[in-house]
Amino acid sequence: MKTMLRAPLPSLLALCLIAALPACKRSESPAGGETASTPQASASAGPGDGKAVTVKGSDTMVILVQRWAEEYMKKNPGTTVQVTGGGSGTGIAALVNGTTDIATASRAIKEAESQQVQSRFKAPPRELAVAKDGVTFYVNEANPLTSLTEEQLKGIYLGDITNWKDVGGADTPIVVYSRENSSGTYVFVKERVLGDADYTERALTLPGTAAVVNAVSKEKNGIGYGGSAYAKGIRELKVRVGTEEIAPSQENIQSGKYPLARNLFFYVRGEPGSAVQQFIDYALSPEGQQIVTQVGYFPVK
Template identity: 50%
Template sequence: MKRTMNKLVLMGAIMGVSASAWAGNITVKGSDTLVILAQKWAEVYMAKNPGTKIQVTGGGSGVGLAALQNKTTDLANSSRKIRPKEIEACIRAFGKRPTEYKVAMDGLSVYVNADNPVKELTLEQLEQIFTGKVKNWKQVGGNDAPITVYSRENSSGTYEFFKEHVLKGRDFASSAQTMPGTAAVLQAVAKDKNGIGYGGAAYGQGAKHLAVKKDANSPAVEPSEKTVVDGTYPIWRYLFVYINPALDKGEVAAYLKWIRSDDGQSVVKDIGYFPLPERQREN
């Protein structure tokens, strides 16, 4: 039965059929950061609502938002805010701005190998490392060893957020190794004693996350529910779902409402991200 369902979904993708064409099926595409959470949401929701089928795929925030514009997904997951040009493309495609839902919070984490003695870095040091200005761990209090930078592909919302908020718009080091997803970044760092990478807070298994300082005179802060919600962790962000307003009804609307309910937000915490404060859960 599972193989049959997967074949149907694949046929739909090949034929370019709109996601909404599949009766009783909700399609979700986009952010690699969100994919593990979206898969768990789908699993829990389908167990409670056996008449609903939810298909979740990743690919990156940019890929999900492009699919929304092309009407090949119902929901687009994104780890960054939608860009003005993407809003314009959606308006051309379906006549309205897409509806934005905040669905969780994340402390974008910086990961190093578990044996790396470095425990904390400032935002400036992170910028210097990831742009290639600092190339050796001894320059930031570590061992005398070359730094290996692991990054994400440029379709990733996490890549764009990190570039904007940590690198201040500067380019990543030309030597940075581009990985296909956050899990791949973490796997590489876990194996490379000189590696450093970044990704969502839920992906930390096998590596060590660093505490981050806003500047040399600020305290080092680790990502946690408290520090992300109160903004003291310097690299916090919202995670989003975008939808064509015309599809925001029926089963899709019920699913979105459940995601932002206490039940849905408990899944957020179980996965390793941080629930939205109640005051920020849209009705």
């Protein structure tokens, strides 16, 4: 649901942006989480109302939201926006606790989480789809496979399939990489691909999508998953449905043809204040949606 509230621009604040940009355009440091591993932009409050717009959550979305924040503050020097990752679950927990204005999530909020927001703040969380993505499975560029079925992906991540020869590849063991359980992408794959079953104990858990991509790029027998914007230096697998191989392209993701297409969300509590709403409006504006494309995700229609 998109709600566009119009209010006057906030009072003048001192511009302050400390952006922990990674060396690589779309990288996260191996440590992950809330530490220096997650790309972040932080800002201190200035004169005026003394309050920055805070955005916290999805590691999948952190680079996108960081770009929005940087460009928004260039055009609105009286506003500060601070962005941190940590995972969708971490962002929604912060929304429940009242420590962030906007939670970012690559999965839908759970009913229990929604009820916690309602109970504490006497207002329901509001969901806004701000970009589209396709969860993508990655293999090393030396791997000859170009596609797998959802059933094969499920078998690999449940641990029922442990050798590439069983899905048409070489006679070598599969090295499985996954995300931490606070990740919205972890939850999406668990629910959508694994049928809510548990991941294999053989899966190696990594703190962010960039760490997964880095691991797969170095391990010729590896497989991992993450958002489409991070697929650099590895091969994206298409999802095979019958005889058709469906790529995570913009057309297929926006139409819903790609089986693992999903929305990327902002969540707020009730009616946001003017400064928060104006940042949301920017993210959903034509300029904001152009940034979505530049980062490697896809605009909402």
